[in-house]
Amino acid sequence: MKFRKMGPVAKRRFKDDVYAAFARIPAAVANPHRLEILELIAQRPRTVADLAFETALSIANCSQHLQVLAKCGLVTVERRGTFAFYRTAGVNVHRLLRSLRDVAEENDLEVALAVKNHLGDRDAGISEFELVRALIADPAVALLDTRPTEEYEAGHLPRAINAPLESLKSGKLALSKAKRYVAYCRGPYCIFADEAVAYLRERGFDATRIGLSPMDWEAAGEELSRVG
Amino acid sequence: MKFRKMGPVAKRRFKDDVYAAFARIPAAVANPHRLEILELIAQRPRTVADLAFETALSIANCSQHLQVLAKCGLVTVERRGTFAFYRTAGVNVHRLLRSLRDVAEENDLEVALAVKNHLGDRDAGISEFELVRALIADPAVALLDTRPTEEYEAGHLPRAINAPLESLKSGKLALSKAKRYVAYCRGPYCIFADEAVAYLRERGFDATRIGLSPMDWEAAGEELSRVG
DNA sequence: CAAATAGTCAATATATTTCTTGAATATGAA
DNA sequence: TTCATATTCAAGAAATATATTGACTATTTG
Numbered sequence: 087m088k089f090r091k092m093g094p095v096a097k098r099r100f101k102d103d104v105y106a107a108f109a110r111i112p113a114a115v116a117n118p119h120r121l122e123i124l125e126l127i128a129q130r131p132r133t134v135a136d137l138a139f140e141t142a143l144s145i146a147n148c149s150q151h152l153q154v155l156a157k158c159g160l161v162t163v164e165r166r167g168t169f170a171f172y173r174t175a176g177v178n179v180h181r182l183l184r185s186l187r188d189v190a191e192e193n194d195l196e197v198a199l200a201v202k203n204h205l206g207d208r209d210a211g212i213s214e215f216e217l218v219r220a221l222i223a224d225p226a227v228a229l230l231d232t233r234p235t236e237e238y239e240a241g242h243l244p245r246a247i248n249a250p251l252e253s254l255k256s257g258k259l260a261l262s263k264a265k266r267y268v269a270y271c272r273g274p275y276c277i278f279a280d281e282a283v284a285y286l287r288e289r290g291f292d293a294t295r296i297g298l299s300p301m302d303w304e305a306a307g308e309e310l311s312r313v314g
Numbered sequence: 315m316k317f318r319k320m321g322p323v324a325k326r327r328f329k330d331d332v333y334a335a336f337a338r339i340p341a342a343v344a345n346p347h348r349l350e351i352l353e354l355i356a357q358r359p360r361t362v363a364d365l366a367f368e369t370a371l372s373i374a375n376c377s378q379h380l381q382v383l384a385k386c387g388l389v390t391v392e393r394r395g396t397f398a399f400y401r402t403a404g405v406n407v408h409r410l411l412r413s414l415r416d417v418a419e420e421n422d423l424e425v426a427l428a429v430k431n432h433l434g435d436r437d438a439g440i441s442e443f444e445l446v447r448a449l450i451a452d453p454a455v456a457l458l459d460t461r462p463t464e465e466y467e468a469g470h471l472p473r474a475i476n477a478p479l480e481s482l483k484s485g486k487l488a489l490s491k492a493k494r495y496v497a498y499c500r501g502p503y504c505i506f507a508d509e510a511v512a513y514l515r516e517r518g519f520d521a522t523r524i525g526l527s528p529m530d531w532e533a534a535g536e537e538l539s540r541v542g
Numbered sequence: 543c544a545a546a547t548a549g550t551c552a553a554t555a556t557a558t559t560t561c562t563t564g565a566a567t568a569t570g571a572a
Numbered sequence: 573t574t575c576a577t578a579t580t581c582a583a584g585a586a587a588t589a590t591a592t593t594g595a596c597t598a599t600t601t602g
Contacts, residue, residue: 089508097505098370104503105346111417113344117590118333121340134549142326147591149550160417168548168599178416185410189339192406193387275332277325280317345560362579375561377580396569396578544602551596559588566581572574 114158115186119143120151127161128180128301129233129272130240131173180305187274218243218298221268230269230293231300232278241300241310243270251281266292273299342386343414347371348379355389356408356529357461357500358468359401408533415502446471446526449496458497458521459528460506469528469538471498479509494520501527 092100115121122141126132132140138148152172155161160179164171174180221227222244229246231238238248249259249269261267267286271278274297286293300310320328343349350369354360360368366376380400383389388407392399402408449455450472457474459466466476477487477497489495495514499506502525514521528538 089505089512091509091512092505100505101350101503102346105350108414108418108503109344109346109349111414112340112349113589116337116341116344118330118337119590121337122329122333135547144592145549146551146593149548150590153550159420165549170549176420178413178420182410182413182417185406185413186336186339188406189388189410190336193339193403275329275336277317277320277328281319284317284319341559347560363577372562373579374563374581377578378560381580393569393579398579546601547599549597549599552594554592555590556592557588557590560586562585563583564581565583567579569577569579571576 111158111160111182114154114160115182117151117154119147120155123148123151124155124160124174124179124183125272125275125301127172128174128183129237129299131164131171133169133171137172177305180301184302184305191274218296218303221296224266226264226266228265228267230267230279230282232269232271232282233276237272239313241304241312243300243303244309244311246270246311249282251278251285254282254285261286261291263291267294269293269295270298270300271295273297273301339386339388339410342382342388343410345379345382347376348383351376351379352383352388352402352407352411353500353503353529355400356402356411357465357527359392359399361397361399365400405533408529412530412533419502446524446531449524452494454492454494456493456495458495458507458510460497460499460510465500467541469532469540471528471531472537472539474498474539477510479506479513482510482513489514489519491519495522497521497523498526498528499523501525501529 115124119141123137126137126140134145134149134152137143137152138145141148143151152161152163156163156172159175161172162175164173221229229243230249231242231246232249232251234250235248238246242248247259253259254261267283269279269282269286271282276299279295283293283295304310343352347369351365354365354368362373362377362380365371365380366373369376371379380389380391380398384391384400387403389400390403392401449457457471458477459470459474460477460479462478463476466474470476475487481487482489495511497507497510497514499510504527507523511521511523532538
């Protein structure tokens, strides 16, 4: 079948339909809880109960949010026994989250403000992406993945060491004052890396954070390292 | 000021604040009319009345939508006399629109369905982006920008000729059966290129469409040509 | 089989978003 | 100054989205 000519009224109806369908994707992402859920499962797949706990939502509510996301194809489910593991649908979803953050950072002062209100003048950190490659290559630098071990295992930056706060506190990690520590976590709005940097600095180590997350790294077309 | 430690309750409040602020951007884009408005002014700046006409909205309603977009920093206004010219805030906004479309195309069957319902099996066209560079370089190919002249003048693909439907119909453009015509317009959900291709094919020309728009081209970091 | 667990569904009250209407403002022209 | 034009503002009705509650289904365990 070929393209069919339309009068002006048909054209308007067509456009209305297209944009209505199209708008469902931003609508799915336009809820604070769903955004948080998305960023969580972008780190690694999770069950409904996991997500409900981490987001402080009721299980029913969380399940409903997940279904909204699934209906738009933003997340997929895999059922194993009575569990439902949700994961992001693909790298395009990560790219979408990334470009939302880019716009937020460039345009929306309120996000930055909300962060400042709580964090004070957060450590500006080493800039971004271009540098990360150099950091990975630099043997004087130790990259610290400050996320929970499960997320580290699901994919981390090359050469990064898993170093969640408890792990640092336990003293099991051998740290050196000669090294330069660069911490990252789930992204610029996550505080794991801040906590780790604060902890390390108090003890006299050279520590900085970067805002880049493994999700961003992958969205930019780079490979993540995995365990096992 | 440095990073300040937070208890679990403070952390939750912090996250709620961050994601609430963050979600305002997708919320602004989550309305069909605002999406259409954004895609229109991504082509070239427009006045409120222009946009109201093109989207078939009342002027007051359109103005309100524009203010929602402006409040998130997605669009900017420039006032000249009694006119208000709205334009997209920058290339990040274009990238956001692009990644929404990517997700839509990959995941959301309904958009594709809405398109199919109205267009029939639309001409699949030559694939995408990678090819466009080759097309631009190929002297046997004539790139047709089928958008209105004002949009063409605001920025078009290198070597493209402005060829809105009326212009083709008027016969003022010298066309050759030896050429291969490749048409584009505002993007995959716009029908200008379809109309041009249909018109040319009826008359025995070799014509195809591509879905790529000048906006995408720019979002990918390429330069647009401008008149004047 | 019954009980426990993980998740989903359905109904409803609440909150938010959207469109319409008509008035208000602000600029430029006569 | 007066008028017309382009846009914005404000209030309210209608439509939509959200969180809560409690019931429901399906799978595993005893």
